[in-house]
Amino acid sequence: xxxxxxxxxxxxxxxxxxxxxxDLVSKLQQLLAELRHRRSDKASAARVLQETCNYxxxxxxxxxxxxxxxxxxxxxxxxxxxxxxxxxxxxTQ
Amino acid sequence: MNPHPSSCSNGRSIRTRFARRFLRAxxxxxxxxxSSRPSPRDISWRCRRVKIAADASMASAVGPRRVWSRTxxxxxxxxxHACLHASRLGNSRRPGADRHAVGxxxxxxxxxxxxxxxxxxxxxxxxxxxxxxxAMDLDILLDETAHYIKCLATQVKVMRSIVDYCSx
Numbered sequence: 433x434x435x436x437x438x439x440x441x442x443x444x445x446x447x448x449x450x451x452x453x454x455d456l457v458s459k460l461q462q463l464l465a466e467l468r469h470r471r472s473d474k475a476s477a478a479r480v481l482q483e484t485c486n487y488x489x490x491x492x493x494x495x496x497x498x499x500x501x502x503x504x505x506x507x508x509x510x511x512x513x514x515x516x517x518x519x520x521x522x523x524t525q
Numbered sequence: 526m527n528p529h530p531s532s533c534s535n536g537r538s539i540r541t542r543f544a545r546r547f548l549r550a551x552x553x554x555x556x557x558x559x560s561s562r563p564s565p566r567d568i569s570w571r572c573r574r575v576k577i578a579a580d581a582s583m584a585s586a587v588g589p590r591r592v593w594s595r596t597x598x599x600x601x602x603x604x605x606h607a608c609l610h611a612s613r614l615g616n617s618r619r620p621g622a623d624r625h626a627v628g629x630x631x632x633x634x635x636x637x638x639x640x641x642x643x644x645x646x647x648x649x650x651x652x653x654x655x656x657x658x659x660a661m662d663l664d665i666l667l668d669e670t671a672h673y674i675k676c677l678a679t680q681v682k683v684m685r686s687i688v689d690y691c692s693x
Binding site (some may be wrong): 496 | 540541542544545548549551552554555563569571572574575576578579586644648650652655662663664667668670671673674675677678680681683684685686687688690691692
């Protein structure tokens with residue numbers, strides 16, 4: 433992996449092979465299937481990238497919504513008392 | 526220092542690092558509120574602060590070892606400096622958590638040699654969505670995207686558990 437990274441520095445005819453791209457795209461496809469709990473069917477690279485973009489947008493939207501919800505909750509919550517409990521529950525997940 | 530942060534245990538440590546930082550930031554934001562009824566302006570200010578804190582906490586939990594997190598850290602740093610500077614000059618404008626700022630400012634789409642089947646449109650979209658994506662070579666972009674998505678998903682998971690906990 434690191435060799436790939438050092439080989440494709442900015443500009444100057446860095447030749448990225450189709451195999452590398454295929455490999456990376458299929459990794460993305462697998463990741464998407466894993467994160468969304470969906471089966472990964474055969475899809476074209478363009479389709480995988482489109483799904484990736486859509487997924488990123490939906491994650492951004494979720495963060496926005498959750499931020500709004502949290503800002504409302506901050507009114508009524510004492511975060512200090514919640515802090516330790518939240519960390520503990522996250523660590524045991 | 527971990528050379529390649531793709532293992533499960535590392536994912537968990539990013540989750541913990543993010544959670545700690547984010548909760549710390551939330552505490553600060555919460556303490557700034559007035560005890561009396563907040564105005565709509567206060568509420569929207571707080572919402573923006575929470576969003577910025579979420580992004581900043583994640584970028585800082587990952588650290589500078591990824592292009593996307595580096596980009597985000599620089600963006601947040603320069604924006605907070607600009608805000609400080611602006612407020613000193615009497616400008617009351619606050620930084621919005623404009624995640625897509627990098628993409629919006631740089632309208633230029635760098636043309637690169639691509640395999641046609643990838644779909645130029647999708648790659649360009651992706652470049653605008655991933656922080657720092659505009660300047661990345663394609664293989665780096667795809668690699669960074671995978672990491673970025675994992676971290677975003679973690680961010681959402683943690684934020685959701687905090688919401689659930691506080692709503693109980």
